[in-house]
Amino acid sequence: MTETGAGPSFPALLKAFVRVGMLSFGGPAGQIALMHRELVEERRWVSEEDYLHALNFCHLLPGPEAQQLATWIGWRLHGWRGGLAAGLLFVIPGALVILALSILYALAADLGWFAALFLGVKAAVLAIVAQALLRIGGRALDTRFKQALALAAFVALFFLDLPFPLIVLGAGVLGIAVAAVLPQWLALKPAGGEPPSAPRPWRATLGAALLWGAIWAAPMVIVFLVLGRDHVLWDIGAFFSQLAVVTFGGAYAVLAYMAQEAVQGFGWLQAGEMADGLGLAETTPGPLIMVTQFVGFLAAFRAPEPFSPLVAGLIGAGLTTWVTFAPCFLWIFAFAPWIDRLRHAVRLKGGLAALTAAVVGVIANLTAWFTLHVLFGQVGEDTAGPLRIYLPEWSSFDWRAALLAMLACLLVFGARWSVPKVLALAAAGGLVLGLFL
Known part of the structure; x- marks a missing residue:
């Protein structure tokens, strides 16, 4: 859910993560900053508090924290298919x-x-x-x-x-x-x-x-x-x-x-x-x-x-x-x-x-x-x-x-x-x- 209470449509989610996947240069720090700007500041699909807490959660896990954060955001907005789409679109271009x-x-x-x-x-x-x-x-x-x-x-x-x-x-x-x-x-x-x-x-x-x-x-x-x-x-x-x-x-x-x-x-x-x-x-x-x-x-x-x-x-x-x-x-x-x-x-x-x-x-x-x-x-x-x-x-x-x-x-x-x-x-x-x- 977003701060305004209305979640994005699934096509809108796909479009956003195609953009994120194509622009996510600069290693984990740059990718986390990009998703924050695109999904928290501009689209307001995730609150600041939830985003930071999810980031801390992803740091607890083995593997790439930025890709896991993208998967979590997709899961939060559209369940399994959202998480799968967001995670894959973050990985496939690279x-x-x-x-x-x-x-x-x-x-x-x-x-x-x-x-x-x-x-x-x-x-x-x-x-x-x-x-x-x-x-x-x-x-x-x-x-x-x-x-x-x-x-x-x-x-x-x-x-x-x-x-x-x-x-x-x-x-x-x-x-x-x-x-x-x-x-x-x-x-x-x-x-x-x-x-x-x-x-x-x-x-x-x-x-x-x-x-x-x-x-x-x-x-x-x-x-x-x-x-x-x-x-x-x-x-x-x-x-x-x-x-x-x-x-x-x-x-x-x-x-x-x-x-x-x-x-x-x-x-x-x-x-x-x-x-x-x-x-x-x-x-x-x-x-x-x-x-x-x-x-x-x-x-x-x-x-x-x-x-x-x-x-x-x-x-x-x-x-x-x-x-x-x-x-x-x-x-x-x-x-x-x-x-x-x-x-x-x-x-x-x-x-x-x-x-x-x-x-x-x-x-x-x-x-x-x-x-x-x-x-x-x-x-x-x-x-x-x-x-x-x-x-x-x-x-x-x-x-x-x-x-x-x-x-x-x-x-x-x-x-x-x-x-x-x-x-x-x-x-x-x-x-x-x-x-x-």
Whole structure:
């Protein structure tokens, strides 16, 4: 319902989310701001209070918060079909664009001009990720306890090589415990009003979980029956299904985990290629997590049997997108009926606050990891007791990437250019330096 009491028609909802899907550039922050302007300020389909509460609810869920917020708005206005339409329209434009760019990347990656172009893209990505780190850290780390959590998460990932799920879930559990006894450590505010008196919506939640769980699993059943568990498509589907469950904390937390697993764990692509994919995702509409499709395409493209490389890549991209976004609909349709009750879940809010603080450390790890692999052609590893130490080969230092990265930082932090403009100029600089120097 809107603030005036009259909801939009279903065609009006479709039209609005076609517009949102086509214009949703700039990552989660820009997409959330766009939906606020279009749906709260201009159309007044959702109240300010409900919008902000739903946004907090989506932060509790694993996966891309902006796409889940779009799905919730559609569900709120037109039930299941509204949520499905809004969520799909938010994803489809970006999915089609990133698929086309992934095909171009796979076919042209060995060309000199293409490698030079992405020299600049990788350098710009460093500035973009650093900007996200400072922006999220400035908002999330408002107590000493949260700052300590962020530092501990960074050390645990970068130096101790502990599993990502252990870090974020451990932070959430710690936050729940701290919220019960020392809520001021997490800057929690007491909930106002009385909790809802209506019966708990267990039936709706169970029905949605069963239906969307079956939808989520369907392509994996087909892969298992046709190709078996030794095929790369099974690895792709299993990994990104796991990613959809454990990646709390927004898109950049997802990227941190995925980048290192895809490069170091599975060997599907190189670190520089991972930075290229993030650069492509930054230039397209839709969720930033759509970079998963780029990874899935390349992984299948490079191990295509029994298909041709292009067909395998298309299947890999489709499977990745399916298992990444089907869970988003499951979370919303299963848990949205509980949203009003979550206003009073102080311990749950504590878990979210601690998890968000830990995500700052996760993004710091991503920033350091990308920096090493973009600026140096060769990066080794060594161990000293429990510590994992990265050892860049200094003779492989790429001064061109460093120069372009500094230029991108000046444009992002000094001139405050938009992401597409920074990427375009850095790519042009990469062409010049890569081809002529």
